[in-house]
Amino acid sequence: MSETAEVTPRFVYDVAAVQAKIEAVRAAFEGEVAVLYATKANGHLGLLRAMRPALDGADVTSRGAMQHAVDAGFAPDSIQFTSPGKSRADLEFALRLGACVVLGCTGEAQDVVAAAQRLSIPPSAVRTLVRVNPTERIHAFRSATGGVPSPFGIPEEEVDQALPAILALGLAPRGLHVHRGSQCTSATAFARHVTGTLDLADRLVREHGLAPHVNLGGGLGVATQGSPELPLSSLGRRCARALRAFRGDHPAATFALEPGRYFVSEAGTLHLRVLRRRSVRGVTFLVLDGGIDVFLFASERMRHGPPPPIRNATRPDAEPETVTLVGPACTSEDTLVTSLLLPRAEPGDVLVVGHAGAYAAGASMAGFLGRDRATEVLA
Numbered sequence: 078m079s080e081t082a083e084v085t086p087r088f089v090y091d092v093a094a095v096q097a098k099i100e101a102v103r104a105a106f107e108g109e110v111a112v113l114y115a116t117k118a119n120g121h122l123g124l125l126r127a128m129r130p131a132l133d134g135a136d137v138t139s140r141g142a143m144q145h146a147v148d149a150g151f152a153p154d155s156i157q158f159t160s161p162g163k164s165r166a167d168l169e170f171a172l173r174l175g176a177c178v179v180l181g182c183t184g185e186a187q188d189v190v191a192a193a194q195r196l197s198i199p200p201s202a203v204r205t206l207v208r209v210n211p212t213e214r215i216h217a218f219r220s221a222t223g224g225v226p227s228p229f230g231i232p233e234e235e236v237d238q239a240l241p242a243i244l245a246l247g248l249a250p251r252g253l254h255v256h257r258g259s260q261c262t263s264a265t266a267f268a269r270h271v272t273g274t275l276d277l278a279d280r281l282v283r284e285h286g287l288a289p290h291v292n293l294g295g296g297l298g299v300a301t302q303g304s305p306e307l308p309l310s311s312l313g314r315r316c317a318r319a320l321r322a323f324r325g326d327h328p329a330a331t332f333a334l335e336p337g338r339y340f341v342s343e344a345g346t347l348h349l350r351v352l353r354r355r356s357v358r359g360v361t362f363l364v365l366d367g368g369i370d371v372f373l374f375a376s377e378r379m380r381h382g383p384p385p386p387i388r389n390a391t392r393p394d395a396e397p398e399t400v401t402l403v404g405p406a407c408t409s410e411d412t413l414v415t416s417l418l419l420p421r422a423e424p425g426d427v428l429v430v431g432h433a434g435a436y437a438a439g440a441s442m443a444g445f446l447g448r449d450r451a452t453e454v455l456a
Contacts, residue, residue: 083348083427084452085348085349085350085366085367085427085452086347086348086349086350086366086367086371086451086452087347087348087451087452087453087454088345088346088347088348088371088433088434088437088438088451088452088453088454089345089346089347089348089454089455089456090119090121090124090341090344090345090434090453090454090455090456091344091345091346091456092124092127092128092344092455092456094343094344095124095127095128095340095341095344095434096127096128096131098339098340098341098343098344099112099114099128099131099132099340100131101309102297102309102313102334102336102339102340104313105309105310105312105313105314106313106316106317106320106334107313107314107317109316109317109320109321109332110293110320110332110333110334111133111134111331111332111333111334112131112132112133112333112334112336113132113133113134113135113136113155113157113292113333113334113335114128114132114134114135114136114335114336114337114340115135115136115295115335115336115337115338116135116136116137116138116142116145116146116337117136117137117138117142117337117436118337118338118340118341118342118434118435118436119337119341119345119434119435119436119437119438119439120142120145120439121438121439121453122145122148122149123453123455124341124453124455125145125146125148125149125151126149126150127455128149128340129149129150129151132151133155133333134151134152134155134156134157134333135149135151135155135156135157136156136157136159136295136335136337137156137157137158137159137176138158138159138160139160139167140164140166140167140170140171143156143158143170143171143174143176147174153174153175153176154175154176154177154204156174156176156177157176157177157179157206157292157335158171158176158177158178158179159179159208159254159256160179160181161181161228161229162228163178163185163188165188165192168188168189168192169192169195169196172189172192172193172196172198172203173196175204176204177204177205177206177251178203178204178205178206179205179206179207179208179254180205180206180207180208180231180243180248180250181208181228181229181230181231182230182231182239183231183239183242183243186205186242186243186246186248187246189203189205189248190203190246190247190248199247200246200247200248200249201247201248201249203248204251205248205249205250205251206250206251206252206253206254206290206292207231207236207239207240207243207250207252207253207254207287208229208230208231208253208254208255208256209230209231209232209233209236209253209254209255209277210222210223210224210225210227210229210230210231210232210233211223211224211233211255211257211273211274211277212224212232212233212234213273215257215258215261215266215269215270216266217261217262217263217265217266217267218257218258218259218260218261218266218270218296219258219259219260219261219298220258220259220260221257221258222256222257222258222259223255223256223257223258224257224258229256230254230255230256233277236281237284237285240281240285240287241285244285244286249288250287250288251288251290252278252287252288252289252290252291252292252331253274253277253278253281253287253290253291253292254292254294255270255274255277255291255292255293255294256292256294256295256296256335257270257274257294257296258296259295259296259298259338260296260298260299260338261296261297261298261307262298262299262300262304262305262306262307263298263305263307264307264308264311264312264315267296267297267307267312267316268312268315268316268319270293270296271293271315271316271319271320272319274291274293275291275319275320275323278291278323279323279326279327282327288329289323289327289329289330289331290330290331290332290333291323291330291331291332291333292332292333292334292335293332293333293334293335294334294335295334295335295336295337295338295339296336297309297336297338297339298339299338299339299342299343299432299435301383301385301432302383302384302385307339320332337435338435338436341434341435342432342433342434342435343431343432343434344434345432345433345434345435345437346429346430346431346433346434347367347371347372347429347430347433347437347451348390348427348428348429348430349365349366349367349427349428349429349430350365350366350425350426350427350428351363351364351365351422351423351424351425351426351427351428352364352365352366352405352424353424354422354423354424360401361398361399361400361401362400362401362402362403363400363401363402363403363419363422363428364403364404364405365402365403365404365405365413365428366404366405367404367405367451368403368404368405368406368411368412368413369404369406369408369410369411369441369442369445370404370405370406370411370441370442370443370445370448371404371437371438371441371443371450371451372413372430372433372437372438372441372451373440373441373442384413384414384417385430385431385432385433386430386431386432387402387414387417387419387428387429387430387431388419388420388428388429388431389419389420389421389422389426389427389428390426390427390428390429391422391423391425391426391427392420392421392422392423392426393420394420395420395421395422396420396421397418397419397420397421398418398419398420398421399416399417399418399419400417400419400422401414401415401416401417402414402417402428405448406445406448413430438450438451438453
């Protein structure tokens with residue numbers, strides 16, 4: 078399909094690139110971790126189906142995402158349900174399915190037991206993990222869920238009281254879950270997260286009899302302009318050594334990692350068409366056929382930081398000019414990027430935005446102002 082003929086707005090996901098990322102993580106960690114995918118990054122059903130054979134499971138955050146994972150072919154016992162707000166219907170769905178429920182507080186543990194009783198399931202048969210919010214904040218995780226006040230997990234300083242209460246309910250958690258945050262591109266910082274989590278797990282296994290499964294969460298970072306690439310190979314080797322040492326003390330130990338953005342971000346592109354050029358008070362605006370309605374998170378990031386790669390697919394060799402890219406919505410918030418140097422674009426040209434595979438179509442304002450959803454295709 079030529080640039081002029083293609084349907085826009087249009088997300089294109091490179092399946093081979095996603096699969097290569099998954100295998101790179103598995104190889105870097107020397108086979109020591111089960112590799113899950115955090116579907117909140119991109120839950121497109123076709124993409125999930127394509128990813129499933131390369132994965133050991135899926136981490137989901139809603140009942141609908143659980144159903145999507147099942148529809149994509151994930152085995153129910155490979156699905157992990159993580160959310161700070163699980164309704165009664167959510168929990169009953171998860172328990173009927175046989176998914177693993179990640180417990181974020183003692184109140185949630187009580188809700189799980191109540192759901193199990195309604196379904197005549199012994200609490201000890203319910204698959205659970207205990208999520209802990211660690212004390213230490215590691216600032217290399219640019220978006221933090223651990224080491225800060227957050228609704229995600231039991232604060233580490235409270236876990237010695239919470240864990241016995243959870244066990245007293247009859248639940249038998251299969252281990253620990255610690256997700257410290259996202260977008261970490263420092264191998265030193267991520268390895269520190271791993272060793273700190275293993276130290277906590279070792280103590281909880283020894284002092285409380287917690288089963289020795291350790292889910293290390295996600296957080297592997299995708300480089301942006303001006304930030305370094307994550308040195309995956311060296312990171313994986315360091316972490317694999319630490320995991321093997323932990324297993325030396327706890328022979329039954331198993332481990333999991335659940336990246337999301339890292340697998341899919343760079344494998345996606347967003348194709349947008351220029352609808353109009355305008356010069357207003359010295360600023361050249363390109364009005365596109367998609368903006369916050371199709372890529373909300375990207376428009377927020379691009380306004381406050383370096384943009385992802387953006388190219389003019391129709392006229393790549395045109396003379397560069399400085400432009401501001403805006404979407405079609407009647408709000409000043411629909412600004413993707415300002416002061417971007419781009420080959421001169423005319424109405425009808427197609428611009429291609431990189432790093433569009435994560436937190437994109439599924440995380441945007443679908444239907445905003447009555448606009449159609451963007452098309453999503455696999456390549």
